[in-house]
Amino acid sequence: MDDLKLIRRKPRSDMVRNRERLLDAAKFVFSAGGPDASLEAVARRAGLGIGTLYRHFPTREALFEAVYRHEVEELGAYAERLKSGVAPVDALRLWLHANVELVATKKGMLAALALATHAPADLYAYSLDRLTRAVGELLQRAVDTDEIRSDISPEDLIRALVGMCHLHDQPGWQVSVLRLVDVFVDGLRIRG
């Protein structure tokens, strides 16, 4: 067939299956309990041993990355889409709002976004890179048209976003946070 066969055997079926189970369980547990939820709870929900979880995902962050890879990719793609057809500043605002809404549904997303700024190097995956780049271009576009200040990095923006989403367990937080985000975007604009 191919040379790979000579080097590696095909991945074990139970391993593939268990990985999926762990991701499903983690998605559930993190969405409900937030990023600090117990990893043993994840393993329990997956019906697997804790050792198996750690073999698949050596750190909590690695698990975040895998669980929310899809969402992060979508956010990156959305940012890319917003680059055309929408006014630069509006694009920024829309994108940030989309983030808030995603976090509202899946609490764990916060941690995944934070990864885009914490950069633990070894798991700085493609999706995170794409996200950061896309946001950077969103910012740059607005800078190029002299609409916003130029001293804010993509990381700064994401950090601010994550920060404003934090601390909000109380009901109705979403409205407040969206307002704070609007204030922030307004603050980015150069006063004409």
Added chain:
Amino acid sequence: MDDLKLIRRKPRSDMVRNRERLLDAAKFVFSAGGPDASLEAVARRAGLGIGTLYRHFPTREALFEAVYRHEVEELGAYAERLKSGVAPVDALRLWLHANVELVATKKGMLAALALATHAPADLYAYSLDRLTRAVGELLQRAVDTDEIRSDISPEDLIRALVGMCHLHDQPGWQVSVLRLVDVFVDGLRIRG
């Protein structure tokens, strides 16, 4: 002397002394390790049993409140002072900057500030109340002169502040955060 004597005996000397020791230890441990530092470490540093710590401060938050009461009062007083002699928006900015600098020195302060928005009722102390009021007046002053928007509450402002201070362990974060704060204050302003 007075009727109190008839009802209660004078507080035990060791109790008074130990309370001080615990506060000193907590100040040290929280400033270094942040608000999540181990309470047992606090007790150890104070040279006291963990039970003693819990008897004095039933919850972590109660300890925060006591440890940072002084700082919170100073922040409140500073806000009150800024109400005169400084332009409304500048006053806001200055006050927020002071917060960031305080948090930079004493990591635990973040948690104390967060208390001002989380309001666990039973320990919503005078100092926290004063702080919130003072910030509210700072905001109101700028609203009254039509300089900033009127839909941001003191709690919103403090939450945004705390959020932006979060997540910043990396060296040099202070500069970024101050910039984010400036952006935010700019965003509060009504565009003229």
Added chain:
DNA sequence: TGCAAAACGGAGGCAGCCTCCGTATATTCG
């Protein structure tokens, strides 16, 4: 079918949270 490689499970060691209660000590009063 047998064998090696790969993956699994969970016990175990560690740390932190918080409670409970036997022991120690300060204050008060005779």
Added chain:
DNA sequence: CGAATATACGGAGGCTGCCTCCGTTTTGCA
């Protein structure tokens, strides 16, 4: 001063969560 008693102290103990390590099981391959 010396009980008596209210008050505070200490830390063991039960619990949960983190993470590692290794004996056991399962899988893929020939």
